[in-house]
Amino acid sequence: MLSLIDVILLFLFILLLAYWWRTTEQKTFAITQAKVYCQQRKVQLLDQTLVFKKLQLHRTQNHRKLCRVYEFDFSTDGQDRHRGEILLSGFNFVRVILDLEELEITQY
Secondary structure, eight states: OOHHHHHHHHHHHHHHHHHHHHHHHHHHHHHHHHHHHHHTTTTTTTOOOOOEEEEEEOOOOOOOOEEEEEEEEEESOOOOOOEEEEEEETEEEEEEEOOOOEEEEEEE
C-alpha cells in the first residue's frame, strides 16, 4: 500500500520528468529554428548548439509571457565570432537578436 508521502514523491518525480522532456523538446526546436534563421541571414551557426541563459518575463501586446532565453554563437565570414539570442515562449519564437555592428532584432 502506498502512503501519502509516496504518492506525493511519485507525483513530483513525474512533474520533474515532464518538465525535463518539454525543455529538451523546446531546445531541439530552438536549435532547428536557429539554423534556419542563420541560413536566411547568410551567417554560420557555430558549434550547432544553443546554451540556456535564463527565464524572463517578456511583454507583448499588453500581456506577459514567460520566455526561455538561449544564446548561440555565429560567424559572418568563418573567422569572427558573434553572439546571438533567441527568446522562446513554449514552441513560439518571441525574438531573435544578432549582435553585429548594427544590432539586429527580429520580432515574431
